[in-house]
Amino acid sequence: MVHGGAGALDNVKDDKTAVRYLESIRRILEHGREVMELGGSALQAVEACASLLEDDPVFNAGCGSVLNENGKVEMDAAIMDGRDLSAGAVAAIDNIANPIQLARLVMTESEHVMLIAEGAMRFADHCGMERAPENYFYTPDRVEQLKQARLKNKIMLDHDDTEEDSEDQKYGTIGAIALDPMGNLAAATSTGGIVNKRMGRVGDSPIVGSGVYADNETCAVSATGYGEDFMRTVISKTISDFIYMKEMNADAATRAGIEYLTRKVKGRGGVIVIDHNGNCASGFTTKKMIHGWIEHGGEAVVRF
Numbered sequence: 001m002v003h004g005g006a007g008a009l010d011n012v013k014d015d016k017t018a019v020r021y022l023e024s025i026r027r028i029l030e031h032g033r034e035v036m037e038l039g040g041s042a043l044q045a046v047e048a049c050a051s052l053l054e055d056d057p058v059f060n061a062g063c064g065s066v067l068n069e070n071g072k073v074e075m076d077a078a079i080m081d082g083r084d085l086s087a088g089a090v091a092a093i094d095n096i097a098n099p100i101q102l103a104r105l106v107m108t109e110s111e112h113v114m115l116i117a118e119g120a121m122r123f124a125d126h127c128g129m130e131r132a133p134e135n136y137f138y139t140p141d142r143v144e145q146l147k148q149a150r151l152k153n154k155i156m157l158d159h160d161d162t163e164e165d166s167e168d169q170k171y172g173t174i175g176a177i178a179l180d181p182m183g184n185l186a187a188a189t190s191t192g193g194i195v196n197k198r199m200g201r202v203g204d205s206p207i208v209g210s211g212v213y214a215d216n217e218t219c220a221v222s223a224t225g226y227g228e229d230f231m232r233t234v235i236s237k238t239i240s241d242f243i244y245m246k247e248m249n250a251d252a253a254t255r256a257g258i259e260y261l262t263r264k265v266k267g268r269g270g271v272i273v274i275d276h277n278g279n280c281a282s283g284f285t286t287k288k289m290i291h292g293w294i295e296h297g298g299e300a301v302v303r304f
């Protein structure tokens with residue numbers, strides 16, 4: 001399963017941009033399945049899918065990342081392996097084309113789970129990861145979006161649905177989760193965060209248990225929405241706990257998680273979930289969430 005962010009995107013059928021999202025999601029799902037058909041693990045599949053989503057400027061991750069209060073890109077990403085709960089995360093980084101790949105290196109090549117800012121960038125250099133130039137990230141759309149956020153004096157989701165003109169807002173943050181034929185679950189989430197955020201603000205996406213979680217005994221989860229709401233409810237681990245402690249399936253656990261998110265903090269956003277039996281589920285409190293899934297032998301299904 002993959003998602004391209006929760007929020008609003010109305011009039012889908014008439015919107016060329018929506019078709020663009022749809023095609024991108026479908027192509028990436030097919031690629032993820034191919035990775036596993038060729039013997040790749042769930043972890044390899046989610047890294048590959050997240051990287052492709054980061055490479056597509058319509059999404060709020062990698063090259064399409066939104067801008068912070070200073071007009072700068074600061075990205076967060078995390079990856080988790082359900083086999084042994086190993087995880088890697090980076091936060092407040094810039095000039096890296098694929099933050100998810102740096103997160104994977106933190107997991108496999110360092111003794112830590114999370115590296116941030118300058119320390120993460122030094123680690124990237126140490127690993128020989130190339131730095132992408134500034135102009136790789138600054139799309140005219142993002143500059144305009146920051147201008148609008150500054151005018152309204154607000155901090156907002158890439159695809160905020162709280163404004164009257166929400167139809168014009170676009171989807172954003174990305175995530176990928178997978179179950180491979182060996183029964184291994186993995187999850188990846190990557191984002192530019194929220195528009196006009198304070199410098200140094202870190203959201204839920206790189207926080208294990210909030211924006212991302214994977215445990216072979218329960219499920220894989222990737223979240224999108226207002227990170228602060230997800231951090232306070234530790235939403236991804238909460239959904240995993242519903243499966244672990246209450247023996248729920250993906251669908252019931254997702255509904256229970258969304259109910260908890262709403263009741264406790266009026267949380268705005270959504271999640272995608274695959275449980276250890278391969279059941280797929282999604283839930284969101286925003287108007288929409290672009291997401292899709294593909295199974296062995298089936299067609300890709302994309303939902304707005």
Ligand code: ASP
Nearest residue numbers: 173193203224225226227
């Ligand atoms: N969850 C992300 C954050 O708060 C934003 C998003 O999902 O669009 O950084």
